[in-house]
Each structure stands twice: as C-alpha cells, then as structure tokens.
Amino acid sequence: MGDLGAEQYGQKLMTRSTVTSAKTRKSARSAPAANATFDVLVLATMSAGKTSFINALIGQELLHTANEATTACVTRVEHRQGTRRFSGACYCYNDTELAYERSPSVALLRDWNADAEVKRISLAGTFKVLPRPAPGLVLHDTPGPNNSQDESHARLTLEAIRNVSFKALCYVLNASQLGTRDDRLLLEQLREELVTKPAQPIYFILNKVDLLDPEKGESVEGYVHMAQRYLRDIGFEQPIIIPTMASAALYARKALSADTLTRAQRSQLRQALDVLDSNKRALLNATVAPDLIKRRVGKALDSLERKQQANQSDTRASDKNKLRQLVTISGLKTIEVLINHQRRLDEQP
Numbered sequence: 001m002g003d004l005g006a007e008q009y010g011q012k013l014m015t016r017s018t019v020t021s022a023k024t025r026k027s028a029r030s031a032p033a034a035n036a037t038f039d040v041l042v043l044a045t046m047s048a049g050k051t052s053f054i055n056a057l058i059g060q061e062l063l064h065t066a067n068e069a070t071t072a073c074v075t076r077v078e079h080r081q082g083t084r085r086f087s088g089a090c091y092c093y094n095d096t097e098l099a100y101e102r103s104p105s106v107a108l109l110r111d112w113n114a115d116a117e118v119k120r121i122s123l124a125g126t127f128k129v130l131p132r133p134a135p136g137l138v139l140h141d142t143p144g145p146n147n148s149q150d151e152s153h154a155r156l157t158l159e160a161i162r163n164v165s166f167k168a169l170c171y172v173l174n175a176s177q178l179g180t181r182d183d184r185l186l187l188e189q190l191r192e193e194l195v196t197k198p199a200q201p202i203y204f205i206l207n208k209v210d211l212l213d214p215e216k217g218e219s220v221e222g223y224v225h226m227a228q229r230y231l232r233d234i235g236f237e238q239p240i241i242i243p244t245m246a247s248a249a250l251y252a253r254k255a256l257s258a259d260t261l262t263r264a265q266r267s268q269l270r271q272a273l274d275v276l277d278s279n280k281r282a283l284l285n286a287t288v289a290p291d292l293i294k295r296r297v298g299k300a301l302d303s304l305e306r307k308q309q310a311n312q313s314d315t316r317a318s319d320k321n322k323l324r325q326l327v328t329i330s331g332l333k334t335i336e337v338l339i340n341h342q343r344r345l346d347e348q349p
Contacts, residue, residue: 037078037138038136038137042142049247051063051064054077055250057332059254060254074121074141076140078138086103089122090120095119098117134343171204175207204240204242206223242338249330255269276325284301293337296337297334301329304321
C-alpha cells in the first residue's frame with residue numbers, strides 16, 4: 001500500500017487497493033454470523049498458478065492443475081468445519097444440477113470442468129490446514145483469459161466479477177510474466193468494473209517468486225517494485241502485493257497431512273526446505289502490506305523458531321516445524337492473516 005494506505009488499513013478499515021477515480025459506496029450489512037459466508041474471488045490469466053494457490057489455501061490438491069489452461073468454469077469451494085470429505089455438484093447454464101457426488105475425485109472434477117455443458121461447480125468440505133479458518137470461508141476459482149483461446153473464459157470471469165458478492169479479491173500475478181497482453185486487459189477490465197462496486201480489498205499475489213534466479217539479478221524486492229509500477233500504471237494506486245510460493249506451500253501442507261507427493265513434488269519441496277534458513281524473511285520484508293499484518297506473520301515465525309530450538313532432539317517434531325515455517329514464509333500465511341483480519345472487520349457493526 002502507499003504511504004497512508006497501510007496505516008489507515010491497520011487503524012480503521014481495510015479498503016480495496018485504490019482504483020483511480022473510483023466511486024466508493026457503503027456495502028450492505030452482512031447476514032447474521034451463523035449464516036454468513038466470507039467470499040474470496042480469485043482471478044488470474046493462464047499459467048499464473050491460480051489453481052495451485054487455491055489448493056494451497058485448501059491444504060490439498062482438490063482442483064486439477066496442469067501446465068495449460070485447466071479452469072473452464074467457475075468453481076465455488078466452501079470450508080465447512082467437521083465434514084470428513086468434500087462433496088460437490090455441477091450445474092449447467094440454466095442452473096440445473098447435472099450431477100452430484102458425495103466424494104468427488106480430482107479426475108471427476110477435471111471431467112466436470114472440461115464438460116462444455118457445465119457452467120459452475122460447487123464444493124464443500126473441511127480445509128486441511130491448521131489452524132482451521134472460521135467456517136464459511138468460500139473461495140471462487142475462475143477461468144481467466146488465455147490468449148483468446150476461448151472467449152467463454154473471459155465472459156465467465158467478467159460474470160463472476162459482477163455477480164459474486166465477494167468480500168475480498170485475490171489477483172494472482174506470475175512474477176516471471178508481468179505485463180502480458182491478457183494480464184493487462186484483465187486488470188484494466190477489473191479496474192473499470194470495480195469503479196461502480198462497493199470498496200473491497202484486493203490482494204495482488206505475486207506468485208512463483210521461488211523461480212526467480214538471484215544469480216541473474218532477479219531479486220524478490222526488484223520484482224515487487226516492478227509489480228508496483230505496473231499496477232499503478234493501470235490505475236491501482238496503493239496495491240497490496242504479497243510475493244508468494246504457492247506450490248511450495250501446497251507441498252508442505254500435503255506433507256504435514258501425510259498426503260502422497262509425486263517425485264517432482266518431493267524434489268521441489270526438498271529444494272524449498274534446503275534454502276529455508278538462507279533468508280527466511282525475504283518474502284515478508286518485500287511484502288507491500290500494512291505493518292500490523294507483517295508483524296503478526298513475523299510473530300508466528302518467531303514462535304516456530306523458538307519451538308524449533310526447544311525441540312532439536314525430536315527429529316519428527318523438527319521436520320514438521322520446518323514444514324510449518326515454510327508455509328509461514330511462503331506468503332500463504334500473510335494472505336490468510338489478511339483474510340482473517342478483513343473477516344473480523346466485516347463482522348463489526
């Protein structure tokens with residue numbers, strides 16, 4: 001955020017990263033807490049790592065990922081405390097339910113997503129993360145534009161921006177592909193749409209920063225500054241920017257849950273753990289967010305480091321602690337703290 005943005009965020013209200021010439025209106029009072037949801041809309045263009053980011057927030061590989069455009073419809077994922085598994089249904093364009101499954105597999109969800117008759121998917125279950133988020137957290141995955149390969153993707157994304165009653169928005173940027181045509185067009189469209197909507201916070205997720213090469217001068221701080229200039233040029237005056245390693249966080253959370261990792265995932269996780277101690281606070285220091293948020297994440301890391309020192313003789317506890325530290329420094333913890341903070345503000349009368 002800008003000079004005053006972070007301070008105002010921490011003191012009173014957490015508002016959307018300012019859009020040039022935006023007209024702000026008060027949002028409607030939220031529903032009673034027992035029935036309320038906190039909806040987070042997630043946007044990105046192809047290959048930004050959006051689905052890996054959502055899976056990391058969920059704590060498991062629920063949604064299909066691949067090195068291609070994989071999201072073809074809007075998918076709603078709700079955290080429901082106490083459920084043993086995710087259940088789900090898919091719906092056609094007239095909102096008729098096409099299929100329901102008590103425990104849909106990743107393969108089935110991939111098939112639903114690829115079905116031209118399916119417009120949206122709705123899933124509900126317990127997120128496999130600790131601590132658990134408050135019940136009612138809802139993530140909305142969207143089919144971002146992908147080099148004009150399918151116009152329906154852009155249309156569904158625009159529909160989601162207009163129709164989902166989101167309380168926060170995560171926009172995922174690929175650190176190594178800033179400024180692509182599709183990305184700029186989507187950001188410009190988002191800026192225009194938000195001018196007439198109630199002010200809600202936007203978190204810009206600068207993903208895949210672990211793929212930067214410091215030996216080539218590719219520093220996290222440098223790419224955050226590039227993202228700041230890029231977003232301000234489009235009209236987002238005080239962007240909150242969180243450098244993130246979504247895949248590393250996902251694999252760490254899978255390991256903590258004793259889920260099976262592929263050989264490639266194990267290798268990437270080992271690499272991330274190998275450099276864990278080199279500069280733990282690099283991503284947090286480069287993060288552009290209110291100081292109170294960064295302090296909370298820093299305190300969480302301090303607590304884990306103290307426990308690590310106290311349990312050095314317990315190899316198993318030490319290994320789990322390192323995985324938790326990796327999640328904390330990956331950017332995921334910062335995003336979760338931001339969401340939790342905004343939820344508390346949203347619940348205030």
